[in-house]
């Protein structure tokens with residue numbers, strides 16, 4: 635049914651080549667795949683090659699697969715050419731439901747029979763996106779994190795009409811391609827990680843809107859605080875340690891009653907013009923004159939340092955050869 639086993643994939647198509655599609659293309663190239671890409675924007679090829687070139691130093695530090703090369707990228711003139719021989723397709727077009735529905739149906743019509751098609755959507759359930767496709771069984775969500783070439787996690791989930799075997803195939807493929815995979819049994823709004831991030835972001839926006847904290851204070855509260863722990867242990871195990879020898883049970887007995895109010899207090903904030911402007915201005919101030927390219931390079935260096943420090947990457951040349 636599938637064109638090949640996940641282990642035998644050689645050609646991947648990336649459709650939509652902005653921040654995320656470009657990041658996926660960089661990741662797949664670094665893993666030694668041939669990548670075809672299509673994006674309707676007139677300047678897409680130039681932007682894509684620039685993004686991949688900027689990511690490449692970080693990818694070299696992570697370690698390139700044998701034969702990996704930026705030259706294995708082909709940017710095609712049409713969507714049909716991009717997917718004609720693809721053994722896996724990653725869709726990363728704008729987050730608009732109608733566009734995703736039409737595009738996934740078009741990809742389904744053009745792709746070789748059985749090729750799995752994954753959407754990078756950061757929130758739409760596949761059930762809502764697969765409505766127009768003739769073969770919805772091969773459509774899955776493969777939700778990455780920015781940048782996909784550095785952040786290991788991808789959340790995989792199907793829709794009501796997805797064949798569970800396609801979810802399994804996609805999860806295995808991502809693993810082979812070097813990702814850390816969470817395969818979800820059922821659709822959940824925002825998947826897992828974005829649901830958590832959205833809760834944090836909702837509170838952050840409320841604090842900016844109410845003048846309770848600045849953008850800089852919000853960022854520092856995470857990078858100087860819980861963010862340091864979260865790269866090592868998730869929020870659950872981290873809080874279990876807050877209970878001392880009594881672990882999570884003591885933590886819940888001790889703090890549960892006092893936490894009930896903050897859990898239920900706030901609705902989504904109104905993203906009005908004043909809040910929009912305050913968040914944008916706060917981020918400009920936090921960037922302190924650094925360009926987006928400078929910030930990307932700083933983030934990439936920092937994430938690699940964290941991956942090394944937490945043992946996900948070798949710390950020294952000696953460790954790398956062990």
Ligand SMILES: NC(=O)C1=CN([C@@H]2O[C@H](COP(=O)(O)OP(=O)(O)OC[C@H]3O[C@@H](n4cnc5c(N)ncnc54)[C@H](O)[C@@H]3O)[C@@H](O)[C@H]2O)C=CC1
Pocket residue numbers: 649650651652653654655672673674675678725726727728729733737754755756757777778779780
């Ligand atoms: N930016 C982020 O942090 C993350 C985004 N995502 C998801 O990835 C997807 C892409 O988002 P970004 O890369 O951030 O957006 P982006 O705006 O950077 O890139 C979107 C690209 O799609 C192209 N495009 C427009 N119409 C298209 C069409 N009909 N077919 C194919 N391509 C088309 C645009 O020219 C553009 O290059 C979205 O579904 C988003 O939710 C997922 C995880 C993180």
Ligand SMILES: C[N+](C)(C)CC(=O)CC(=O)[O-]
Pocket residue numbers: 755756778779780828831
């Ligand atoms: C902002 N975002 C919702 C598009 C973020 C994601 O979907 C994942 C990420 O990179 O944090």
